[in-house]
Amino acid sequence: QKEVEQNSGPLSVPEGAIASLNCTYSDRGSQSFFWYRQYSGKSPELIMSIYSNGDKEDGRFTAQLNKASQYVSLLIRDSQPSDSATYLCAVRGDGQNFVFGPGTRLSVLP
């Protein structure tokens, strides 16, 4: 069974710090990797996608992918209280479906 694992948290960081969110996946054939942000009571919002090994930066967000280690991470620089949310890692393999991790709850403390 294809699995995506995340530390459920909560991960607490002070405002202005770097938040590091990690995700591992079991399907070595996975091709596409995504990070979603979900605020309480709201639906998930796509914030980053990454398809090849290395880093991808978008504003304060950096996604890192290491296919050999089956590991993808999301770094949030200069964390703000508004970044407090649950972050979902999603992985898509050769098939059509996305597999979501359970999410990591991030709390940025003012």
Added chain:
Amino acid sequence: GAVVSQHPSRVICKSGTSVKIECRSLDFQATTMFWYRQFPKKSLMLMATSNEGSKATYEQGVEKDKFLINHASLTLSTLTVTSAHPEDSSFYICSARVGRQGVHEQFFGPGTRLTVL
């Protein structure tokens, strides 16, 4: 990103009634949509994959006769919760897969909060 809408955003109904939730892709055509359910402080649970013009594919443990899915057009999928009971109360979220230049991304609707009394 692509825009997915859901209607209604919130519904309260009596036990035993049926509730229909609509999911629309507003600025693109979606041959595949997904229906998820999420309980408070829990992770997303995929219920079924909705394919335009064909039967939905249900995940293990999801009753297809209770959760009827219809994907009659490239922009609309509906989920009908039949004979709803209090344990069906949950946050139902649809999503649509968009493929552009060989890249596939998934975008979510805003969700429908169902409360069954």
